[in-house]
Amino acid sequence: MDRPFPLLALLPILLCISLSSAGSGSCEPVTAGTPDGSELWGYVEVRPKAHLFWWYYKSPQRTSTPGKPWPTVLWLQGGPGASGVGFGNFQEIGPLDVNLQPRNSTWLQKADLIFVDNPVGVGYSYVEDDSLLVTTDWQQAADATTLLKALVKEVPTLQSSPLFLVAESYGGKYAATLGASVARAVRAGELNITLGGVALGDSWISPEDFTLSYTPLLLSVSRLDDNAGDEASKMAETVKEQIASGNFTDAEGSWNDLLHFIGTWSGHVDVYNFLDGSLDSASANAPSTVQAMTKYTRYLSGKDSDSNTIAGIMNGVIKEKLKIIPKDLEWEELNQDVYNALANDIMKPRIDEIDELLSYGVNVTVYNGQLDIICSTIGAEAWVQKLKWDGIKTFVSLPRQSLHCAPSKGIKGFVRSYKNLQFYWILGAGHY
Template sequence: MGIRSPTGLLCLMLLIQLGLGLGEAATVSNGTTDGKERWGYVEIRPKANLFWWFYQSSQRVSTPEHPWPTILWLQGGPGESGIGSGNFQGIGPLDVDLKPRNPTWLQKADLIFVDNPVGVGYSYVEDESALVKTDLEAAADLTELLKALVKELPTLQSSPLFLVGESYGGKLAAVTGVSVARAIHAGTLKITLGGVVLGDSWISPDDHALSYPWLLKDVSRLDDNAVSKAIMMAVTVKQQMVYGQFAAAYKTWVDLLDLIDAKSGNINMENFMVDNTVSSAVLSYLVTRPLSAAATDGPNTISGILNGVIEQKLRIIPNNITWQAVSLQVFDALTNDFMKPAINEVDELLSYGVNVTVYQGQLDVICSTLGTEAWVKRLKWEGLHNFLSLPRKPLHYCHPYYLTNGFVRSYKNLHFYWILGAGHSVPVDKPCTALYMIGSIVQSPAS
């Protein structure tokens, strides 16, 4: 999840070569002289080092009612770099050409990016046994990171923190949100959790799998025969998950993607209106097989930039570490958790009174709106009936303002945004709408 084009795949996909024998890991940091950027490593466990990068907004203002927020962005995969995809290819202040991005979410909040789970991007382990095997372990690592960042970043204690995750990063945001909320309650983490934001998130794999046949039939990409076969496979996915057979469910899900690819004419599972990027077959290939071909690593690729001018700027990346967009070692280590749902974690967050926001791109298939609506209806939260009974409000965020950009429904601490014309990555597909949406979610005092 989260890979957007064959060209990007060729340029970005190499296995991360994790250097062994790097010596005793240390917590180190650096930054710009004006203090607007800081970055560093935190050794969250022995031989496990997470890389983070903080940006302070130049538009930072606060009011007593609306303190300036901070967003911690969590990328998907699992195994995709937040520094690469989230920062330079998504919402950060510079794009992949190192030119100012407009809009950037830095206009609404301070931003923290992390290469997570450990082993992704600039983050590294000194022994592959230190890779996380479960979402809970990944969440514990992020909680430890935040404990260190509270000491490193003076603004963090007074700034409400929002965990924002995309795709599998949304699942990690939910699990991490619970871990953070518990740490705050226990008094071991001194921050304010402003909310958890789930963007086109992999919260309930069976609900998404069951949605594929009906969605693709409605948009004329599967015929009745293919729909029947796809339904049977999706039902098998659900049954295997019910019985705790998550590895088997993963294999069936990949087979379902292959069937969809063959019968739909290579539909793009990240945006069913755009067929010239990632097909189902490419996606299933990415998540099941290591790549042996070397990627183009020139200076003008994202890999070339992050291993060149950006690495030189940072000055703390170990010589043994080569940044890569995706770590298949990290994905493989988490395979047994890939199909496990996180609905209970969302329910727990709601029960704590934590603000939970769901946003969905209309054109996404892999984490479809139908699937997300299905798992939301399965929540045990006491306010669910009232939430579902409310009408949606249309959004008119961007010029021309007579056009509807999406819809929102809110009740107490649950909020749902439907973003029209967007696929799997709302900030990339609809940057203007996404900017105003996130400003509303985090209650930014910026105009």
């Protein structure tokens, strides 16, 4: 996600508030902000003893052109268990980098931004009892919908600004279920908000289709040979069978076994970008989920030019700025307990939720990096073709349009669009 042009192209183009207290069991939000009104942040107790943290940035370029309402992007990080308030904000699309210097490519130039540490237990969000961690994507969606109902009151611009749910990796499953939940709440008159669209970046929508894509993709780029490919295909079929029989926890274990096998026989290919080298020997011997997290943090916080670390600023200067973070809470790059709590849901597909959004007329954008393995482009193409949406046959029959990024004259990607579904192929990009 280090190439801002394609992602920006996907968008269909506060006063300082004194702290209020929220005791255990209270549903009153805790909100603070900057004196100039450009930022708001706070906690919403979405369930008793379960607290979601959010951070809103008002764009300095915000305009109120008649007929072109200024958009708001709600960023949903993946993992599951990774922090949007940390990674998405300071490492990807927010106004400042980890050295707290302005980022030229911030999406704040095009939209107001909301980052949330989602689900509860991630980053600055917390639960007072581990039994309150979510175990399904839909529980996450219920909590996040409760958050949005509070934010409509805390962030008045949300009532007139179309909201776009933009997701990365496992965050796409959050976006699918949250999008459907928000659409239902709006249709029922329970939430006064305009859902502008849902954008799914290299998103884990159909674990089966991604798993089945690994062998043909790795064979085609010479990272597996035929012998290893045959065994990897058998392992992928096992995952497919376990998903079909509803053994989702076993499927997650078998999927991890497959990733470990691929690592061993591919020279430890980087599953987030097959042109970006290999894991080091220490990381390569770790469990697959740990390997993935190692690469995740390396991509988002391993730049040699950064003198600060993401964990350092989140537990230091940022925590001091926000003031409302509990003193004993330590921000983590990824909360393994959150991941483990979702273990039985990780391999469940969310294609039906995308169908539901399309049936409501909600704009859905899929964007995928050409070099990704873990959520490969051919896997994304496969699940899109499984949609039951009445426009899918026409969609797949249409030619792609090429994309260019000035000043380069070369093709940087392709897009196919029909009605409220768009698919972007981003050339030269990996998972991020």
